Amino acid sequence: MYVAVKGGETAIDNAHRLLADRRRGDRGVADLGLDQIMQQLSLAVDRVMSEGALYDRELAALAIKQARGDMIEAIFLARAYRTTLPRFGYTRPVDTADMQVERRISACFKDLPGGQLLGPTFDYTHRLLDPGLAAGQAPETPAVRAPEQAGMMRVSDFLDQEGLLEPAPEEAAKPVPDDIARTPMIYPLDRDARLQALARGDEGFLLSMAYSTQRGYARSHPFAGEIRIGEVALELDVPELDFPAPLGRIQVTECQMVNQFQGSAKAPPQFTRGYGLVFGQAERKAMAMSLVDRSLRATELGEDLVAPAQDEEFVIAHADNVQATGFVEHLKLPHYVDFQSELDLVRRLRAETGAGDEAAQEDSE
Amino acid sequence: MNMADDAARATGDARAEAMARRDRMAVLARADGKRLRALWTGLSLDPAFEMIRGPETGLATVRGRISGDGAPFNFGDVTVTRASVRLSDGSVGHAYRLGRDLGAARLCAVIDALARDNASATKIDSALVRPLQQAQTQRDARRQAETAATKVDFFTLVRGED
Known part of the structure; x- marks a missing residue:
């Protein structure tokens, strides 16, 4: 009330x-x-x-x-x-193969075309606090080296050539993707809607879900096929121009997780994939997203459903930290009347069972 | 036959012109607002124009592809500012840029409208677009060289025979 x-x-x-x-x-x-x-x-x-x-x-x-x-x-x-801005449209899908790469690594192949480019990474630091930084020490200028001119094909593209990697879902099957920002989510979701929800999901929640799959709750034998960070160009189709309008570039992080798969009634033994794509430099999030994307494909691939990370509604409905904080934090708003009625109810129940009298007696003893 | 040739040439010209316009818009869209205004001031052009639309800020929803090359999916929004202008000679110009810089979008639309005229286009390209493009190319090259310096050179350790 x-x-x-x-x-x-x-x-x-x-x-x-x-x-x-x-x-x-x-x-x-x-x-x-x-x-x-x-x-x-x-x-x-x-x-x-x-x-x-x-x-x-x-x-x-x-x-x-x-x-x-x-x-x-x-x-x-x-x-x-x-929510205050009008929407001009949907960009053409970004081409991550044509990225201005700032970091690109593969844990599967040592000698891949274009090489392992570490970029500005925390990896291999000793995690020791730096007093120099506290003192405001200026950093050295970055080292430079002539870049290789060869393009940087995706690792998945040459793993694909042997046919051991499952193909990516085809565009023809669903040319216009779902948009969870415009239409309510109805479970079960298609993979496109799921990826959109994961892309905005809470990093900590997705990290824990991904971690649970590694610890044995829906094991998925993952390898980081490729992680790349860099800038991609955006283009928007608009009616007033007879070519897509160039908008500029944004930075994204992409993760292709490759998973060993022993085969099921629905699919032969092969490597399957999980995919992560995130705004900015966000490697942990992109990796977690790709692991969770893969675990949520359990039904599609005919795997046994045994763990929370395979439960689409559980994962997606709880991944959004704005929704989560809204519901958790609303508890601190005034609930005076609700609580009064519950107080009254508990008093009446105790009076009916006589529990209140016994408890009062014990207290007095 | 001649007519067909002419038509083909005209189509080819139109395509080349559209690509040149597209490339110019790409440079303008990426350009830093301050640098753009400084170069524009240096051009001493001040055409009269009316706004057809905007400048206004809105969203474009960015699409990616599942596994990089598969079916598309939506993965987040980006702020975009657009503007359309008409010059007194009737030329129409459009601009789209990431971000919320209304003045820069309006200026880019004016530049696009001016560049519909070949003589103006030459002047704008040499004094404004090319310097911006050079700065962008240099930035990319510097970043590529910095990234290349972090490439891992593997070497194989020689196994002892004894």
């Missing part, structure tokens, strides 16, 4: 005023610029863009500043802003 009550306006105003003050902190410390966040906290910006499902570095930086670094709050702000 909902009963309208008033009050708290002044308290709320003053609380928000206090929030603004605490967010700014000590006035003797320089105010944080959005350019600083974009440049020096760029992976935080990437996470807000990917889970906010909105690629705009400056807006993501503002969201991080406004949220005092609370990432889920920042993602919420990005999602809310997104």
